[in-house]
Amino acid sequence: IAGITQAPTSQILAAGRRMTLRCTQDMRHNAMYWYRQDLGLGLRLIHYSNTAGTTGKGEVPDGYSVSRANTDDFPLTLASAVPSQTSVYFCASSLDRGASEQYFGPGTRLTVT
């Protein structure tokens, strides 16, 4: 692994189903983030983690949950998917939550039908 990876690349999901988007980084970054990107809108922060074992809510956390059991992994779970969660999801990481650049994974394109 080099950098930050996400899985799956894309997914079509029936409404009401549970789904976990995976994110792994190998840069030993402390901070990790989940964003969603919708056409015409800026990236919106869903959840973040400053360091392993801690998480926080972003701008649009409802319907999503995260965990940070170790430094490398930061999965995002949709407990019961709804069509409004159709979006492109990006995971990102940075050395810390301060003013350091964020590195993005390739994204997961999720369609909820």
Add this chain to the structure above:
Amino acid sequence: GQNIDQPTEMTATEGAIVQINCTYQTSGFNGLFWYQQHAGEAPTFLSYNVLDGLEEKGRFSSFLSRSKGYSYLLLKELQMKDSASYLCAVSDSNYQLIWGAGTKLIIKP
């Protein structure tokens, strides 16, 4: 509320210079970032400004005026590969990035 404004779309000619503006209103300021995002790909970091003035990095330069809540990204000697969206983001008082919707730059030969 917090707000980042940037033009939705701009068009420029190969070899020319283009300036993409960004204005912001945020609760606190801990720096301004510019990212480039090609269609269907992830954003990649271009520049970071925390003090007023111009930062130059090859063909790309970024300017910041904190008193005016204003920044611009200057791209020189435009190449076709510069066709992309350019995202402005401000780190607020909680070090959370507030993102603009992005400026789609179209380069014509």
